[in-house]
Amino acid sequence: MPSTTETTAVRDPGGAASAAPPGPPPSRARRPSRWWAWGFLAPVTIYLAAFYAYPLYRNVELSLREYTVRSFVQGGAPFAGLDNYQMVLTDLAFGPTLTHTVVFTAASLAFQFTIGMALALFFHQHFPLSRTLRALILVPWLLPLIVSASTWSWLLNSDSGLVNAALGVVGIDPVNWLTSPGWSLTSVIIANVWIGIPFNLVVLYSGLQAIPTEMYEASALDGATGWQRFWGITFPLLRPVSLITLLLGLIYTLKVFDIIWIMTKGGPTGSSATLATWSYRLGFGNLLPEFGPGAAIGNLLIVLALIAGLVYIRIERRQQLR
Amino acid sequence: MTTSTPRAWWKTGVGLVLTGLMLFPVYWMINVSVTRDQDMRASPPHLFPTNGTLDGYRAVLDQQLPYLGTSFLVGLGTVALTVALAAPAGYALAKLRPPGGPALSFLLLIAQMIPGIIMAMGFYAIYLTLGVLNTLPGLILADTTLAVPFAVLIFTAFMSGIPDELLQAAVVDGAGRLRTFWSVVLPVSRNSIVTVSLFAFLWSWSDFIFASTLAGGGDHQPITLGIYHYIGNNNQQWNAIMATAVVASIPAAVLLILAQRYVSMGVTAGAVKD
Numbered sequence: 001m002p003s004t005t006e007t008t009a010v011r012d013p014g015g016a017a018s019a020a021p022p023g024p025p026p027s028r029a030r031r032p033s034r035w036w037a038w039g040f041l042a043p044v045t046i047y048l049a050a051f052y053a054y055p056l057y058r059n060v061e062l063s064l065r066e067y068t069v070r071s072f073v074q075g076g077a078p079f080a081g082l083d084n085y086q087m088v089l090t091d092l093a094f095g096p097t098l099t100h101t102v103v104f105t106a107a108s109l110a111f112q113f114t115i116g117m118a119l120a121l122f123f124h125q126h127f128p129l130s131r132t133l134r135a136l137i138l139v140p141w142l143l144p145l146i147v148s149a150s151t152w153s154w155l156l157n158s159d160s161g162l163v164n165a166a167l168g169v170v171g172i173d174p175v176n177w178l179t180s181p182g183w184s185l186t187s188v189i190i191a192n193v194w195i196g197i198p199f200n201l202v203v204l205y206s207g208l209q210a211i212p213t214e215m216y217e218a219s220a221l222d223g224a225t226g227w228q229r230f231w232g233i234t235f236p237l238l239r240p241v242s243l244i245t246l247l248l249g250l251i252y253t254l255k256v257f258d259i260i261w262i263m264t265k266g267g268p269t270g271s272s273a274t275l276a277t278w279s280y281r282l283g284f285g286n287l288l289p290e291f292g293p294g295a296a297i298g299n300l301l302i303v304l305a306l307i308a309g310l311v312y313i314r315i316e317r318r319q320q321l322r
Numbered sequence: 323m324t325t326s327t328p329r330a331w332w333k334t335g336v337g338l339v340l341t342g343l344m345l346f347p348v349y350w351m352i353n354v355s356v357t358r359d360q361d362m363r364a365s366p367p368h369l370f371p372t373n374g375t376l377d378g379y380r381a382v383l384d385q386q387l388p389y390l391g392t393s394f395l396v397g398l399g400t401v402a403l404t405v406a407l408a409a410p411a412g413y414a415l416a417k418l419r420p421p422g423g424p425a426l427s428f429l430l431l432i433a434q435m436i437p438g439i440i441m442a443m444g445f446y447a448i449y450l451t452l453g454v455l456n457t458l459p460g461l462i463l464a465d466t467t468l469a470v471p472f473a474v475l476i477f478t479a480f481m482s483g484i485p486d487e488l489l490q491a492a493v494v495d496g497a498g499r500l501r502t503f504w505s506v507v508l509p510v511s512r513n514s515i516v517t518v519s520l521f522a523f524l525w526s527w528s529d530f531i532f533a534s535t536l537a538g539g540g541d542h543q544p545i546t547l548g549i550y551h552y553i554g555n556n557n558q559q560w561n562a563i564m565a566t567a568v569v570a571s572i573p574a575a576v577l578l579i580l581a582q583r584y585v586s587m588g589v590t591a592g593a594v595k596d
Contacts (some may be wrong), residue, residue: 034418034420035420035421036499037418037420038414040410040411040413040414041411041414041420041426043406043407043410044470044474045426047466047470048426048429048430048433048470051445051464051466051467052433052441052467054444054448055440055441055444055445055447055448056436058443058444058447058448059440059443059444062443062447072447073450122333122336122337122340127330127331127333128331129334129337129338130333130334133337133338133340133341135578135582136341136345137340137344137345139348139574139578140344140345140347140348142574142578143528143571144528144530144546144570144571145528145530146528146530146549146550146567146570147351147549147567147570147571150553150563150567151347151350151567154354154560155350160362160363160365161367162367165365165366168366169366197344251435254437255437255438255439257437257438257439258530262530262550276437279439280439280442280531283439283442283443283446283535284442291447294443295440298439298443299440301437301440302436305436305437306432306435309435313428313431
């Protein structure tokens with residue numbers, strides 16, 4: 001802390017001397033004139049209002065009215081209060097769907113983070129080609145989700161998929177990955193973990209790079225083993241970055257819709273449905289759309305995402321203050 | 323640094339194996355895309371395309387070009403709109419410090435966390451009333467929401483690094499704020515414009531949820547829907563599906579080859595401050 005104030009104090013005189021004559025510090029009364037800067041912010045502000053706030057408002061409104069296809073087009077749907085929410089919460093599918101959402105999110109995060117961390121530690125050792133290989137591993141993260149999802153659908157295909165063929169070689173019976181209720185959630189988790197590993201790798205790797213090498217040199221002199229170095233230095237110093245990685249992962253994973261919808265449509269019999277796919281199914285997946293309940297689920301999802309988001313912002317603020 | 327010791331090369335070997343494992347599904351996609359129909363259900367599956375065929379790619383040329391064209395146009399539109407909205411905002415937040423600026427940054431951060439399905443439903447209701455469902459501008463406006471918060475973040479971070487002296491020199495030379503922005507700030511921010519454009523294009527190109535809800539019933543359908551319809555059809559021509567997937571992956575590959583540095587920058591920008 002003292003060092004930062006020192007550097008700003010050192011840097012200040014030079015900058016201030018050229019701008020203002022010595023004497024009283026520059027007055028804060030000039031601040032209001034900066035309102036004109038909003039000219040540069042106007043486009044994005046209008047855009048935020050029209051294309052984030054308004055759709056959100058429409059979504060809340062959808063959830064509070066009883067829409068039919070006709071009133072959706074022509075307007076005039078009766079106000080229904082919290083009926084849609086009540087309907088969703090008392091639906092028999094609500095419990096399982098919430099459970100799937102929690103399992104999907106927790107399992108995805110745990111595996112993405114662990115594998116991402118292991119890979120980050122490995123690539124941090126700098127060997128020939130390590131940069132190129134690390135860049136190549138980004139590919140799954142950059143591919144369109146429909147590409148990844150359809151590739152995994154074929155890999156996990158019951159009759160002709162490579163995964164079952166490989167299991168057959170070691171004498172394990174074929175698994176109906178996508179078509180049996182017992183395995184569908186596992187299948188979409190596998191695909192989602194594969195997509196999420198690169199993000200965890202890159203962020204954790206940049207966190208590792210921020211750790212000064214002297215710390216490792218000192219502990220090497222003390223004769224610490226690799227395992228001791230990891231738990232004694234790397235892990236504690238990486239905790240802030242890890243926390244942020246996990247929270248961002250949580251926010252992204254709650255949103256996941258494409259992969260599940262493309263691979264299983266949330267089925268069979270709802271066995272891989274999450275809040276996001278359920279909401280989509282109600283709004284767009286059936287011939288007779290039910291926008292009210294669909295929007296209500298969406299709003300529940302957003303509450304979950306916002307709680308995670310606020311925790312993220314709080315933690316990040318606290319780290320910046322340090 | 324002694325990088326060429328045997329031990330280091332041994333690690334390269336392990337690294338190659340790990341990368342190979344991670345990228346195996348990508349290899350499989352390419353392999354299936356050139357597999358003949360009659361070999362598709364072979365047991366065990368052929369690991370190498372010994373009797374390769376380009377039938378899948380012929381199907382792409384025959385059937386998927388309009389989808390690819392739509393995706394390309396939507397991508398370009400999204401890039402243009404994103405940069406036009408976010409670059410001035412980044413400049414203002416980084417250099418002009420307007421009152422209320424931090425509040426706006428906060429709102430953008432929150433906006434990034436809204437699940438796509440919620441936005442899609444709201445957009446659908448609005449577009450239905452306005453009559454812009456199944457139009458290119460409608461899809462561009464929606465896809466831009468995917469990139470704008472990230473773009474403002476990148477521009478703000480980058481433009482904070484522009485020396486104040488440079489901007490003051492422009493003011494001394496008699497340039498107004500708008501002129502300073504146009505002829506000083508934008509040219510020196512080329513790297514961040516590239517980063518933002520690449521990601522905006524990639525995200526709009528990859529978008530499925532807005533495409534399926536806002537453009538699913540019209541003449542302007544992007545490539546993600548092209549693949550989706552292929553999967554949905556029961557003929558299950560997997561070499562054609564995977565060939566389309568390979569073609570749809572080209573922008574990601576180009577991005578990685580041309581702009582590797584920017585990609586890592588973009589991934590970490592949101593999560594790590596240095």
